Amino acid sequence: MRPRAALAVVIACLAACQSRPRERLAAFAEPVTLPDDTTLAAEVHEALVKHQREQADRALDARDPGELLEHATVSQVALDRGVMTNDDLLVLGDDMFAYQFRPENGLGNGLGRALGGARPAPNLHRVTTGEFGGPEAMACADCHSVGGDDGAGSLTQGVFGRGDGDRTTSGDLRSAPSVLGLGPIQRLAEELTASLAAARAAAVTRARTTNQPVTIHLVAKGLGFGALTASPDGTVDSHAITGVAPDLVIRPFGWKGHQATLRAMVREAFRIHLGMLAMVDQEGVRDGRLPAAMFGDGPWYDADRDGVTIEVEDGMVTALVAYLSQLEVPIVRPPDEPTLRARFSRGEQTFTALGCAGCHVPSLPLDDPRLTTAPEELAHAGGRAITIDVAHDGNAPKIAAAGHGYAVALFSDLRRHDLGDELAAPRVQPAEGGDIPARVWLTRPLWGLADSAPYLHDGRAPTIDAAIRAHGGEAAAARAAYLAAPTPTRGDLAVFLLSLARTPHLVAP
Numbered sequence: 468m469r470p471r472a473a474l475a476v477v478i479a480c481l482a483a484c485q486s487r488p489r490e491r492l493a494a495f496a497e498p499v500t501l502p503d504d505t506t507l508a509a510e511v512h513e514a515l516v517k518h519q520r521e522q523a524d525r526a527l528d529a530r531d532p533g534e535l536l537e538h539a540t541v542s543q544v545a546l547d548r549g550v551m552t553n554d555d556l557l558v559l560g561d562d563m564f565a566y567q568f569r570p571e572n573g574l575g576n577g578l579g580r581a582l583g584g585a586r587p588a589p590n591l592h593r594v595t596t597g598e599f600g601g602p603e604a605m606a607c608a609d610c611h612s613v614g615g616d617d618g619a620g621s622l623t624q625g626v627f628g629r630g631d632g633d634r635t636t637s638g639d640l641r642s643a644p645s646v647l648g649l650g651p652i653q654r655l656a657e658e659l660t661a662s663l664a665a666a667r668a669a670a671v672t673r674a675r676t677t678n679q680p681v682t683i684h685l686v687a688k689g690l691g692f693g694a695l696t697a698s699p700d701g702t703v704d705s706h707a708i709t710g711v712a713p714d715l716v717i718r719p720f721g722w723k724g725h726q727a728t729l730r731a732m733v734r735e736a737f738r739i740h741l742g743m744l745a746m747v748d749q750e751g752v753r754d755g756r757l758p759a760a761m762f763g764d765g766p767w768y769d770a771d772r773d774g775v776t777i778e779v780e781d782g783m784v785t786a787l788v789a790y791l792s793q794l795e796v797p798i799v800r801p802p803d804e805p806t807l808r809a810r811f812s813r814g815e816q817t818f819t820a821l822g823c824a825g826c827h828v829p830s831l832p833l834d835d836p837r838l839t840t841a842p843e844e845l846a847h848a849g850g851r852a853i854t855i856d857v858a859h860d861g862n863a864p865k866i867a868a869a870g871h872g873y874a875v876a877l878f879s880d881l882r883r884h885d886l887g888d889e890l891a892a893p894r895v896q897p898a899e900g901g902d903i904p905a906r907v908w909l910t911r912p913l914w915g916l917a918d919s920a921p922y923l924h925d926g927r928a929p930t931i932d933a934a935i936r937a938h939g940g941e942a943a944a945a946r947a948a949y950l951a952a953p954t955p956t957r958g959d960l961a962v963f964l965l966s967l968a969r970t971p972h973l974v975a976p
Contacts, residue, residue: 511973513973514972514974521565536568539563540563541782543781543785543842543847543850544782546782546785546850547851553793553855553860556785556786556790556853557793559786560786560789560791560793563790565608567606568605568741569589570588570773572775573743573775574588574773575588575602575773576590576742576771576772577772578765580632581764582596582764583599583632583742584632588774589602589605589742591603593638594634595630595638597629598629598758598761599632599760599761599763600741601626601740601741602739602740602741602743603626604624607740609624610624613645614645614917615969616974617645617647618645618647618969619919620642620643620644622921624642624643626638626739628641628739629894639894639896640925642923642924644722644911645915645919645969646791647795647914647915647969648912648914649720649794650791650793650794650838651836651866652719652912653719653728654833654835654836654857655688655877655881656718658688658834658835659717662687662688663687664715666683667697667703670683670695670703674698674699675699677699678699681696681697682696690710690831692708693708693709695707695708710880711882712900716899718898718909721909722908723883724903724908725896725903729792729840730784730788730840734747742771743778744762744763744778744779745779746779746781747843747844748762749768752770781844781850785853792840792857793855793857794861794862795863795865795970797914797969798970799876799967801966810962811966813959814961814963817952817963820948821948821949821952822945822948823945823949826879826880826884826941826942826945827911830875831877832873832875833858833866833872834872836858836873837855837856837857839852839854840852841853864970877914878912878914879910882910883909883910884908884910885940885941886906886907886938886940887906887938887942887943890908890937890938890940891906892905892906893905913964915968916965918969931961932961
């Protein structure tokens with residue numbers, strides 16, 4: 468049976484087996500548009516190939532434990548030889564993202580009660596001890612599955628960070644966000660950072676040349692970041708800078724915006740969520756560049772005392788960065804039914820009229836889509852870097868060409884904002900560039916919103932309406948406008964926001 472015919476039979480069977488009230492069927496009166504046979508066959512083939520690969524890997528690993536990890540990882544030595552293409556790294560990263568790590572791989576720790584709990588390795592626990600991590604998971608995919616592969620996390624998958632290692636009430640709850648579209652986000656952040664740094668450097672040069680203080684307003688890609696004053700002696704007064712740390716580095720990852728690159732985010736995720744330490748971080752502990760307590764109380768080469776000295780090396784980090792940066796980007800999927808389509812259009816206008824678009828900027832321009840990631844370990848200094856074209860490499864759909872660059876429709880300004888007391892975290896968050904206050908959060912990108920409930924940093928909001936009502940601080944005016952809007956207008960907005968989705972994919976069992 469041809470793919471189109473097979474899928475049509477499935478749809479017909481589902482329709483026949485379900486009984487819905489007539490009024491609910493009205494929204495689905497339009498005919499279902501199926502992909503053409505070539506597209507559908509390609510999707511079926513891709514899903515089945517992945518399923519077959521996973522089955523084969525599991526069988527090999529059952530026969531020879533550890534075989535699967537060997538198939539899912541790559542060393543920096545192999546990368547230096549140039550034997551891996553970006554397509555290869557996409558597959559390897561996909562396998563590693565789903566791999567269930569084990570204590571023999573370095574999962575967890577063998578620490579005592581003071582840091583890691585009282586159980587044997589992997590010493591799993593949901594509440595972290597200060598800045599020391601869990602682990603609370605065994606695979607990246609354990610907490611990124613809502614809405615499909617690489618999606619968000621459910622409420623029960625949240626992590627209680629910076630706690631006492633025991634009581635959930637002591638922790639700072641975080642939900643796992645979707646990881647789609649992260650490559651374009653890093654490139655946007657890098658271009659914003661470069662623009663802000665250039666403006667600061669120009670102000671310092673002018674101040675030295677004129678021997679007078681120079682005050683400039685910081686603007687990059689149409690976004691305002693406050694102002695700074697440069698003095699003739701080269702110092703900079705940063706008290707009027709807004710939306711970014713005083714060092715002007717845009718950090719687009721983490722709910723509060725505390726990590727600047729995918730590489731740093733991957734290393735942190737390994738440490739906190741899997742209890743696995745990157746070699747470059749172990750080197751940092753050895754050289755006194757990183758606080759040992761974040762990693763354990765053992766010797767630098769086995770700080771978490773689990774008997775595994777090489778847990779995450781540069782090649783593994785690079786493969787995951789290459790994977791994440793090649794994932795698809797979310798899309799806008801307006802409803803087909805004419806009445807809902809009209810409400811979508813009104814909702815899009817309402818989004819701007821209420822002030823939501825002031826922070827959740829619908830689209831930002833990207834000039835250069837090339838993302839480069841390089842090894843960090845001292846042993847690999849000068850090793851081969853990997854460059855990913857986030858507009859073309861990997862899974863579709865990708866960001867759209869626009870003029871001489873690209874449009875990234877992420878619905879965020881990548882700035883930090885004070886969102887008021889109701890959304891305040893229990894404590895400040897340590898970060899490079901300065902601690903982030905409890906009330907301050909990064910503007911969450913809204914692309915993919917429809918497939919990532921529950922909402923907000925701790926998953927407290929089951930609906931978009933509940934999430935909007937929790938906003939305060941700098942978002943108080945937009946919330947007030949929303950609450951004052953008629954119920955149909957709020958419904959229009961919900962229809963629009965629920966169109967911020969992801970492309971549906973066939974998934975093999």
